[in-house]
Structures are given as structure tokens and as C-alpha cells.
Amino acid sequence: MQVFKAFLKILKSRFPSAVIYIVLFFVVGMLMTRSEATESAWEKVQLKMVVEDLDNTAESRALAEILGKGNEIIPPLASEDDLTDALYYTTVDYAVTIPAGFGEKLAAGETAGLLETRHIHESYATADVEMLIGKFVNTYGACRKLGYNSPEAANEAVKTLSDTPAVEMLQKETEKKNSAELLLIFFRYMPYILLCVILNMLCPALVVMSKKDIRFRTDCSGIRPSSYTMQIFAASALYIGVIWLIFVVAGGALNGVMYTGRLWLVVLNSLVFALFTGVLALFISEFAPSETVVSLMTQLCSLGMCFLCGVFVDQALLGNGVLRVAQFLPAYWYVRLIRIVNGDIPFDGGEVALALGIQAGFVAVLVMLCILVHRAHYAGPARKMA
Amino acid sequence: MKPTVVKIDNLVKRYGELVALDHFSLEIKEGEIFGLLGPNGSGKTTTINCLLSLLSYDKGDIEVFGKEMTPVSYDTKSKIGVIMQNVAVIEELSVRENIDYFCGLYVLDKAKRKECVDWAIKFVGLEEFENFRPKKLSGGLLRRLNIACGIAHKPKLIILDEPTVAVDPQSRNRILEGIQELNRDGATVIYTSHYMEEVEQICTRIAIMDKGRKVAEGTKDELKGMIKNSESVTIEILELPEEIREKIATLPHVYETEYDGTKLTVRCSGGRHNLIRILGVLQEAELGFGRVYSELPTLNDVFLEITGKALRDSKE
Numbered sequence: 001m002q003v004f005k006a007f008l009k010i011l012k013s014r015f016p017s018a019v020i021y022i023v024l025f026f027v028v029g030m031l032m033t034r035s036e037a038t039e040s041a042w043e044k045v046q047l048k049m050v051v052e053d054l055d056n057t058a059e060s061r062a063l064a065e066i067l068g069k070g071n072e073i074i075p076p077l078a079s080e081d082d083l084t085d086a087l088y089y090t091t092v093d094y095a096v097t098i099p100a101g102f103g104e105k106l107a108a109g110e111t112a113g114l115l116e117t118r119h120i121h122e123s124y125a126t127a128d129v130e131m132l133i134g135k136f137v138n139t140y141g142a143c144r145k146l147g148y149n150s151p152e153a154a155n156e157a158v159k160t161l162s163d164t165p166a167v168e169m170l171q172k173e174t175e176k177k178n179s180a181e182l183l184l185i186f187f188r189y190m191p192y193i194l195l196c197v198i199l200n201m202l203c204p205a206l207v208v209m210s211k212k213d214i215r216f217r218t219d220c221s222g223i224r225p226s227s228y229t230m231q232i233f234a235a236s237a238l239y240i241g242v243i244w245l246i247f248v249v250a251g252g253a254l255n256g257v258m259y260t261g262r263l264w265l266v267v268l269n270s271l272v273f274a275l276f277t278g279v280l281a282l283f284i285s286e287f288a289p290s291e292t293v294v295s296l297m298t299q300l301c302s303l304g305m306c307f308l309c310g311v312f313v314d315q316a317l318l319g320n321g322v323l324r325v326a327q328f329l330p331a332y333w334y335v336r337l338i339r340i341v342n343g344d345i346p347f348d349g350g351e352v353a354l355a356l357g358i359q360a361g362f363v364a365v366l367v368m369l370c371i372l373v374h375r376a377h378y379a380g381p382a383r384k385m386a
Numbered sequence: 387m388k389p390t391v392v393k394i395d396n397l398v399k400r401y402g403e404l405v406a407l408d409h410f411s412l413e414i415k416e417g418e419i420f421g422l423l424g425p426n427g428s429g430k431t432t433t434i435n436c437l438l439s440l441l442s443y444d445k446g447d448i449e450v451f452g453k454e455m456t457p458v459s460y461d462t463k464s465k466i467g468v469i470m471q472n473v474a475v476i477e478e479l480s481v482r483e484n485i486d487y488f489c490g491l492y493v494l495d496k497a498k499r500k501e502c503v504d505w506a507i508k509f510v511g512l513e514e515f516e517n518f519r520p521k522k523l524s525g526g527l528l529r530r531l532n533i534a535c536g537i538a539h540k541p542k543l544i545i546l547d548e549p550t551v552a553v554d555p556q557s558r559n560r561i562l563e564g565i566q567e568l569n570r571d572g573a574t575v576i577y578t579s580h581y582m583e584e585v586e587q588i589c590t591r592i593a594i595m596d597k598g599r600k601v602a603e604g605t606k607d608e609l610k611g612m613i614k615n616s617e618s619v620t621i622e623i624l625e626l627p628e629e630i631r632e633k634i635a636t637l638p639h640v641y642e643t644e645y646d647g648t649k650l651t652v653r654c655s656g657g658r659h660n661l662i663r664i665l666g667v668l669q670e671a672e673l674g675f676g677r678v679y680s681e682l683p684t685l686n687d688v689f690l691e692i693t694g695k696a697l698r699d700s701k702e
Contacts, residue, residue: 002487002490002491002494003487003491005487006476006479006483006487006490009478009479009483010476010478010479013478014478205478208476208477208478209476211474213470213472213473213474214474214475214476216440216468216470216474217468217470217474217488217535217536218491219438219440220438220440220463220466220468221463221464221488221491221492222460222461222463222464222491222492223460223491224460
């Protein structure tokens, strides 16, 4: 098991960079699933207001009452300087002084120069207060025109403006995600991280072991090639298995889901895809690329496949041309199976088997290609020709 | 008589039109340090690769430890240690882990392997660096690690293919001393190089290769005895009349003289008093001369005379 152990040590030396990918995936994944899960809500902003009523009439009291609804009323400050400081340091957002004669002017139908207002920081909330004052003046004027006397008009205006319609955030019921659906979103993104982590870690380790000089030294030794290959396979499989298991367990734990029923299909789906990724790493490493090339290949395979096949963008949103091309890639079938389990496509056992079978087919084809390329590189054991 | 460890008989290896090994034969006895000397491209590495069954060949037979060598001769392979020109170590493993890994390809028993690894680390003097990664080692230390990886399993046959290329003199001496020590401990050594001084220094028997053929084989003295030149006398002299040069050329055992205006080179074949006779002629003619050198033939002279070209300058 010497080769097995050495290979795991090589993988271990590269594991810290895998951890970065894994942690980033979990953080981004959690944020994304949480954002999908959270229902939108809103709350009206409360302003800290100083309302100084110097008029003390039915109109002025009515206006003060309207302004006090939904805002925090602060008692008048001792001096003008104190008010300026308070506005500057935002301990007060808005100051309204209702001067003496306000009620008379309002009853006389005046609309301009009725109040003294002060604020420093512009916001939607301050604009809202100004609109509210405007509405009060207009409503009061309308009531007067309807024949109400001054106190009655002021009361009517208060009543009318107090009837704030309830605001409800409209949300389609179908957009509220349950835990299983969130898990499926997690699994939908999994091909990207599997490709990144497995290709970036496994390829360089395999390249190290198949370096010409290392290979030469190994071939000179008493170890049988079959034993050597089996140990490399076993170590690779262990690594792929551990990575896959981390994601499957973490996916379930983070979303609070126990794997039951059709969710096992998704787990099996991810296992087949992880196998495909491992075999892809074997295939790439047969060409003994440099680390830069491995990184490039990883980005190309992971981003290219994920964008084309509907990992990042829902397949329903992708064009027919893109989907036709994507059908030649295993990630398409991976995502398709998730869509079947999610109910986006009617469940059909044949379709599920097809999606899994095609991915397994990709694995088989890549294994054959690996063997062919390997044989071409290492033209078999030496023997006397004649 | 000591048993034969390696027997190569009539080996032919072709790369298309190029004949890399042309009916090459060799026999190496137990306990020898056998030198394969030849310029780059002469077929040394091809011979080693065929010997290790890493390369197919067109004709001939190879026996190692009395058994035919085939790609599946795992028992035979386990008795061989190979140290190649290129450093073959795993960058991700420490010095100890590297030696342990390569030793583990031969020695499965953990306790025995630990002993072997400890011995190899001590043997190459890497005790202080055993937890270092290879990239932290200097070129010389890296070569030592390369050797340790090849010998840790205590092979009976050690093949070293130009192990001192690009190595500083201090490390080179240490490597050569190490090879001799391994030989004293009972290992048979095949040493390939195009550095004739190294081969001359450590090898008990030498085969000279050129263009895939063995052009000479024997001990150092036997090889030197194969050539005409047994002594070269060089004298710094600024004025040498032609009649004096002719007189020297007629001295016993002198077969060639060469004068370039500042230096007279006289090549002799055999004889014991060549230098005294040559200096006697110059003194008799009352000619002044500067420094005088008398050199015995080197393997380079052997190679030069046999192949018609200098060993180090040969490029193929």
C-alpha cells in the first residue's frame, strides 16, 4: 500500500486549497439558499420629529396628531442651537413649527407658508412627511369645501389620513422554498464545486505520479503495474468518495433534510457525477499538463459545463440551441435529473434511468479513452522483438 | 571464479534507421564496479534501459543474476537499484518520505524498511534534512537524495547512469566515495559516464562504447595497454631546429613528434627512459628549454586512439 499512502500524502499536501473552495461553496450556497428561502417584509421608517405647536387650535392639534402617527415625537428643544445640533447629529430628523395663526390661515384657504420646517438629511422619509403635510392641507381644504366647519374639517382630515391601507408584499406561493427544494438547489450547484475540487486536486497529484522520472523509477522496481494502478485508483476513489460524502452530508445537514424517497436519486446522481469528474481528472492527467494548464482546464470544464448545462442558469431559461449542445455533456443530464425530482419535468422512471445511464456512459467512455491514451504513452512492457 | 551478475549477448536496438545498439555484448561479474564509458548518444542509457526491460530490443539476450531479464522479472528487479541522471523525487514528500516511498516499492516489511531508510539517510548524509521538502535542498543534496532513493533497499546490483552530471566537486567526490563503499559492502555496480576521470577513479573494469558498439573492454591498464601511446613528453621550447626534432624522432620508442613553435610534444610507445633520452638530445645541442611534462595515457587518449575523436568533444 506504499503507492496508496504516498498518493494520499500528495493529495493531503494539496488539501488546503480544496478547503478554500469547499468553504466558499458552503458560504455562497448558504447565502443563496437562505435568500431564496426568506420571505420579503417591510417596515415603515420612523422619523424622530420635533413638533412645536404655537397655534394650539383644532387644525394645529390635528396636524400634530397626524405627524405623530408612525413617527417618534420628541419634545421641543431648549434653543435653536440645540435643535441645529440635534438635526446635525441626527438625534432629530425633522422639526416642524406650527406658528400662531396657522388655523386661521388654513381655514381661509391659504396653502403656502403655513409652517416652518427644518431638516438636514434628505431621505424618502422626509419627503414622505412633506407629502403628508400637503395631504393634510388638501384634505382639510376639501372638507371645508364640503361644508364642514373648522374643527370638523380637522377631525375629518385626521380620520381620512389615519386610514392607511395595509401593505402586503405579493409573493407567489410557488416561490416559497421548502427544505427539500433548497437541498435540490444545493445539489444543482454541486457539479461546479465537484469539478473544481476534484480536478484541481486530483489532476496535479496524478501528474506527479506519472512524471517521466518518477514513473521510470517505479517501473524499475519490483512492484507490479497492476498493483501500482490499483493503489492509485483506490486512493483516487477514496478522495473522490470523501469529497462527495462531505457535500452530501453537509447538504442534508445545512438544509435540515433527511434523505428519503426520490432524494436518494439525487444522491445517486451526484455520486455518478463525482465518478465522472474523477475519471475526467484521470484523463486530463494522462497528458501530464502543467499546473497552469490544469487550472485552465478546470476553469474551462467547470465554468463551461455549468453555464451551458443549466447549473448556474435554470435550464428552462436556456435557449434550445444551447440545450442541444449541452445534451452532449454529462452536467446537462445531472441537472435534468434534479429537475425531474423537483417536479419541473413530470417524473418518469425511464427519464431518470436515461439521465443516470448517460452520465454512466460518459464515465465508461472516459475510462476507455484513459486506457487507450495510457497504452499509447506507455507502449507496454519491453520485450525482445526477434 | 565469481558468478556473472549481468550478461548481455549480441544486443541490437534500432530506432527506425538509427542503430542505437549494434550487436553489443557484455559480461559483468559479482563485486565489480563496471564502467560504461562513451560520449553522449553512444548507447549507454539505451543499454541500461534494455537491461532493465524498460525498452524493447530487436535482437540479443539479457541475463541478470543468471535469469533471463523480462518485463515481469519482478524478483530480479527487486535486487536492482537504479539511479538516473535526472533527479526523480516527489516534491510533495519530505526527504524521509521520499526514501520511504521508493524503498517501499521493494521492501514491504515496515520495520525492515525503517532500518533501510535510516541507513540510507545516514549513508548519504542527509540526517539534518530528513524533514525537508526536496525544493528546499541544494543541487548536491538533491543528488544525494536521488541516490538514497535508489539504494535504500540495499540492492545487489546498482546501476548509476551519469549520477554526477551538474554536481559540484565536493558532492561529486562524496558520491564517488559512496559508490565505492557500496561496492565494498558487496554490491555490483554499473556506472555510466562520459567523465573519464570518474570512471578511471572508481571502476575496476571498463567498456568503451561508441555509436552503439563496444570498441574496447578491460581494466584501466589493459585499456591503456591497447594503445600505442604509453607516454607523452611535452617540453616548452622557443627554438627547435628541424634536425634536432628529427634526431628526437629517431630515438627508441618515439613514434610521433609535434612542434607548434613554443611546445614540443613527443609521443612514445613503451620504454622506460624516454624523458632522459629526449632531454639528453636537447642538452647536447645546447638548447634552452622551460617546463617539462611527462604524462601517462588517459582513457581519453585510449578513446581518442580507438575512435579517432576526443571523448568529451564528441557530440552526436
